[in-house]
Amino acid sequence: MTLEELYKALSFINASREHRLKYANMVLNDISLFPKLLAILFMTDDKTSCRAAWVFEFVCAKYIYAIVPYLDTFTENLHKIHQESAIRPVSKVCEYIAKENYSKTQNTIKHLLNSKHKEHIIAACFDWLINDGKVAPKVYAMETLFLFGKDNAWIYPELTQIIERDFQTQSAGFKARAKKTLKRMKQNLVPDKN
Known part of the structure; x- marks a missing residue:
């Protein structure tokens, strides 16, 4: 075809x-x-x-691994997606990628997702989070940023600031995910007592 x-x-x-x-x-x-x-x-x-x-x-x-040979193409062009009905599924795929990257099992994405790919995904997620768009991409972006924040100390303070700033004006769906994300970030920042 x-x-x-x-x-x-x-x-x-x-x-x-x-x-x-x-x-x-x-x-x-x-x-x-x-x-x-x-x-x-x-x-x-x-x-x-x-x-x-x-x-x-x-x-x-x-089959998330279909994207592996095209990680460069996908991540370098993320910023071009602007139609609301395309942003939602693309933001969901970013979440899939982040989840694979932080999976406990070894996989191809963990090995091939590089810092440049992550930078593009993180930038797109912050854009979706701060823009006046629908809730679903914001929710997926929060989860993706939470995951990438495990290795990027600067993400949690930025994400927390955006969530707290926008909390009162957002929908119930946003608020529910925001509370969960804030709680998980706080737990993730607690130092080990060992």
Whole structure:
């Protein structure tokens, strides 16, 4: 399937789980489609970009390692994503990557995710957190930043400041995750008594 054929196919899908799963399985069954999916995802002014993002999230949810050869492309272009319905699935994938990076088991992402990749993800997450966007990307960004903050001492104070500043004006969903994140950051900062 060419890029043009994939683009045309994606232009017909809707946000239903059934459609997203169908196309995610198509990509998983022919992984050569993955870079084409990424190319469409980063056509950020095109509405099909959002549809590609929906499929991209489902592909990564089932097989996060599909992204490994494309970590440079993905992280270097994160800042270009601006449509709300593309930001949510992309921010979720950033959370998947962070969780794999901090997994107790050894994996490819742990070995190949470098400081530059992390910088791009962290910058995008802070942008999503401070911009006037929907709650879901903010929640995913909080979790991603919490995880990356384990190795980057400067993240927790910045994240705490943003959460506390925005707390009163945000939704109940934001507040619930914010309380949980603040508590976990505080626990993470407590020095070992050994």
